[in-house]
Structure formats: structure tokens, C-alpha cells
Amino acid sequence: MFIMSAGLPGCVNVPVWERGNLAKPHMALDPYPLQSAVRSHNYNSREAAASTHSGDGGGGCGCY
């Protein structure tokens, strides 16, 4: 925690008018959000796991 906080002074507040490049789609943490959502939904359905991506928690059948 201490080591992590030592890096905090390196953080800068980027003014909103300098965020043009940061706003580009390929700068997003997840460049393909739709694809990731579908994959995640599919995965959680097959695993029968409770998830925010599969409404009913999945039945292991992989169905939507």
C-alpha cells in the first residue's frame, strides 16, 4: 500500500480539453465491449455461475 501510494504524486489531472486522444475507442480498457459482453455471458451460462452477465445464473446449457 505504501509503495503504491508513493506513486500517487505521479498522477496528474488531465484537463478535459486535453482528453481528445484518451477518448478514442482504441484507448478504452476494453476495446471490444460488445464482444466481451457476449463472451462473458456465454462463459457464465456454460459454467452455471451467477453473474451480472447472465440473468438467470446459467444452467450449464450455454443457452441464452
Add this chain to the structure above:
Amino acid sequence: MIKQHMVSLTRSALFILIAVFLASYSMAAQQMNKPSPDCAFTTLDGAPAQGLHAFQGEVVYVDFWASWCPPCVKSFSFLNQLEHEFKAQGLRIIGVNLDEKKADAQAFLDKYPVEFDIVADQTKQCAQNFAVIAMPSSYLIDRKGNVRYIHQGFRQGETEQLRLMVQQFLTEQP
């Protein structure tokens, strides 16, 4: 052990988020009901344009926008509507462009034509004076020159509130 670290990290992140939120909220609150800062604008080509205080006596809707901002696209059709409806009653809409490359702004305007005034804040001094922290950010200035309403972002459901505020300020006399 790892779980404890995770909890501690989550708490720290939450604390930072709350601090940032409160800081931004108080920055916006400082502007409310106070005379608006003056701004020296230029056209997109760089020619001098009228400053903000030149419009005293009118209700001024200052909208800070940039070409890379998706909600700005949506806000422009609403602003065009406002211009149509309320220009005759004394509403002045000023779209302040904050793009770093003017060509981007021009391409955006070619794609989404506007009917209100577009100016550029080349030094970004105006955005700093207004403490702009979101894109788009809108400031409604009454006929006396006071900032009366600040709106950050643009969502479809909020247009009615903005329209009501504009109507209310237009009925007030200086």
C-alpha cells in the same frame, strides 16, 4: 491476507473517488449565482470574436464542446432547436470549441451543421475560468450576467429541465 489487501485497496479507491467527486462538485458550486467570468473568444479561423461580456442583457447559454465527445453530437440538435425557439426572445447560444486541432472541429461542423454561434477558446483560459471538468459542460447566464445553472454532460431525459430553465431566465428582466 490478499483479501485484506483487496478490501484496503477498494477503500482507498472509494475514498479517492469521493474526494474527486466532492472537489468537482464544489468547483461547480463556486460558479453558481456569481457574475460569469469574461472570455476572449476567436473564430475557428483565429480571428477575434466578441467576448462573453458583450452579450450582457441577453440570456447566454455557453456550451463547451469538442469534436471527440459523443454526447456533444446529441446536444447539438437540441441546441439548434433552442436557437430556433428562443432566439427572438433574447437567447444567445455560444458553442465554445475546445479541440486541440481546429481541423477536427471544422470537420465536425461540416458533418453536424449548427445554427448558433461557434467560437474557439484557443488559450483554454475561458474553460479554466469556468472550471470545466466535463464534456460537454453548459452554463446558463441570466440577463444580469450571473451564472444561474450549470449542467455537465448531456442525456436525452434532461432536455426538458434545460428548456424550462431557459424559459424561466428569459422571462426575468435585468
